[in-house]
Amino acid sequence: MVISTTSAEGRGEQVNCTFASRYVRNVLPKFQMPETSMPKDSAYQIINDELMLDGNPRLNLASFVTTWMEPECDRLMMASMNKNYVDMDEYPVTTELQNRCVNIIANLFNAPIGDGETAVGVSTVGSSEAMMLAGLAFKRKWQNKRKLEGKPFDKPNMVTGANVQVCWEKFARYFEVELKEVKLSEGYYVMDPAKAVEMVDENTICVAAILGSTLTGEFEDVKLLHDLLVEKNKQTGWDTPIHVDAASGGFIAPFLYPELEWDFRLPLVKSINVSGHKYGLVYAGVGWVVWRSKEDLPDELIFHINYLGSDQPTFTLNFSKGSSQIIAQYYQFIRLGFEGYKNVMENCMENTRMLKQGLEKTGRFKILSKDIGVPLVAFSLKDSSKHTVFEVADSLRKFGWTVPAYTMPANAEHVAVLRVVIREDFSRGLAERLISDIDKVMREVDTLPSQVSSKTAHVTPTVDEVVRDSEVAVKSTVHKSETEAEQEIVSRWKGIVKKRGAC
Numbered sequence: 430m431v432i433s434t435t436s437a438e439g440r441g442e443q444v445n446c447t448f449a450s451r452y453v454r455n456v457l458p459k460f461q462m463p464e465t466s467m468p469k470d471s472a473y474q475i476i477n478d479e480l481m482l483d484g485n486p487r488l489n490l491a492s493f494v495t496t497w498m499e500p501e502c503d504r505l506m507m508a509s510m511n512k513n514y515v516d517m518d519e520y521p522v523t524t525e526l527q528n529r530c531v532n533i534i535a536n537l538f539n540a541p542i543g544d545g546e547t548a549v550g551v552s553t554v555g556s557s558e559a560m561m562l563a564g565l566a567f568k569r570k571w572q573n574k575r576k577l578e579g580k581p582f583d584k585p586n587m588v589t590g591a592n593v594q595v596c597w598e599k600f601a602r603y604f605e606v607e608l609k610e611v612k613l614s615e616g617y618y619v620m621d622p623a624k625a626v627e628m629v630d631e632n633t634i635c636v637a638a639i640l641g642s643t644l645t646g647e648f649e650d651v652k653l654l655h656d657l658l659v660e661k662n663k664q665t666g667w668d669t670p671i672h673v674d675a676a677s678g679g680f681i682a683p684f685l686y687p688e689l690e691w692d693f694r695l696p697l698v699k700s701i702n703v704s705g706h707k708y709g710l711v712y713a714g715v716g717w718v719v720w721r722s723k724e725d726l727p728d729e730l731i732f733h734i735n736y737l738g739s740d741q742p743t744f745t746l747n748f749s750k751g752s753s754q755i756i757a758q759y760y761q762f763i764r765l766g767f768e769g770y771k772n773v774m775e776n777c778m779e780n781t782r783m784l785k786q787g788l789e790k791t792g793r794f795k796i797l798s799k800d801i802g803v804p805l806v807a808f809s810l811k812d813s814s815k816h817t818v819f820e821v822a823d824s825l826r827k828f829g830w831t832v833p834a835y836t837m838p839a840n841a842e843h844v845a846v847l848r849v850v851i852r853e854d855f856s857r858g859l860a861e862r863l864i865s866d867i868d869k870v871m872r873e874v875d876t877l878p879s880q881v882s883s884k885t886a887h888v889t890p891t892v893d894e895v896v897r898d899s900e901v902a903v904k905s906t907v908h909k910s911e912t913e914a915e916q917e918i919v920s921r922w923k924g925i926v927k928k929r930g931a932c
């Protein structure tokens with residue numbers, strides 16, 4: 430009898446299940462490519478297993494970015510995974526879908542487009558790339574104008590609120606534009622239009638307003654900013670323009686607050702960016718920038734390439750990228766229509782209100798978000814003398830929820846908040862569940878020793894609190910002279926400044 434001895438080992442691998450194979454017993458390579466290959470099912474299983482330890486995207490309440498789409502759209506996306514968007518000549522239909530999206534968005538933002546005219550805009554990887562393109566257009570336009578006037582053009586600046594998203598700070602650093610930030614104050618967490626206009630000078634390439642502050646969801650008052658800037662331009666002879674960073678609010682305002690004037694209805698608004706992957710309802714990887722008109726996008730920033738086929742204009746920071754997100758954006762536009770988007774946004778707002786009420790009912794939180802804005806709830810602890818929002822965030826993780834906690838930017842650093850973003854897939858049931866879990870967490874936190882003296886605590890008292898406490902101290906210690914009481918206030922202040930400096 431002949432027993433085949435060929436490749437007992439190889440045969441073993443074929444009949445063994447993945448979990449009994451040698452691959453799951455080996456140490457996984459972390460620095461160098463392994464010498465040999467492994468079977469595809471093992472590679473799949475190993476990576477899949479490691480990924481199980483990532484958080485659940487649907488319970489990630491930190492992010493605005495879409496975590497759920499309809500299965501029909503998932504199918505369209507999977508089918509176009511292998512299309513490089515930049516090959517426009519090879520995939521003319523995909524390019525056409527992008528152009529349709531640009532037109533739809535420009536019209537949604539009330540761009541002055543004549544009948545049959547196409548809008549000026551482009552798809553990007555996200556709002557960050559989109560706003561960098563917009564920023565570059567402003568910078569170049571300003572430089573060209575200064576050159577013509579024979580004036581220096583080496584010190585461009587841009588005015589924003591201190592609450593800007595990090596992408597603006599990146600733009601400023603990467604493209605050498607000074608960022609002039611309007612400071613915030615306690616209870617006022619967006620850019621003050623009057624202060625912003627005050628900061629504008631002849632080197633200002635644009636003022637950037639945010640529709641939907643990342644920190645609280647509040648809309649900045651673009652209309653007031655616009656009217657004040659029109660006035661200033663009249664007085665100075667400048668023509669400082671406005672950019673609106675509508676990353677999160679661009680797909681909220683048109684549906685929920687159609688009367689609100691924040692977009693191209695205001696003549697100084699020259700460009701707007703919006704994230705398709707936030708309330709545009711597409712998975713991560715798509716943003717949009719649209720310009721008011723051709724004149725607002727300097728020609729010299731547009732490159733023309735012909736090595737992929739016919740002449741193709743391109744104005745983006747990177748070259749190759751996927752097509753799926755653009756196709757998915759068009760799917761959402763035609764599938765949902767204005768009616769569908771409005772429904773989704775109304776529903777998000779409804780759940781936001783419910784969550785706010787639930788939080789208020791606990792009696793433990795102060796809500797910082799306004800009623801009008803992006804559907805999110807930013808809230809702080811009413812009593813932060815023993816425990817901090819950072820502890821609450823940590824404890825919520827045990828229930829599976831990711832809720833970020835952070836401190837506000839200058840000059841409101843002493844305010845620490847938790848933030849829950851309400852997305853389409855955050856249903857009422859989940860909202861109810863979250864409220865009950867927060868309630869449990871608060872009761873648990875109460876039983877823990879106070880963390881406030883530790884380094885992680887951000888509970889520096891506010892100016893008002895110090896003054897108020899000191900006033901109480903003054904009243905209750907009648908024997909103290911006025912100067913003694915004043916000295917006490919000053920020394921407590923010094924303590925605060927020191928503490929902040931140490932952070």
Ligand SMILES: *Cc1c(COP(=O)(O)O)cnc(C)c1O
Pocket residue numbers: 493554555556557558594596639640641642643674675676677704715716
């Ligand atoms: C999210 C966000 C950005 C960055 O957008 P990406 O699409 O993630 O690049 C910029 N500005 C604001 C106000 C945002 O909310």
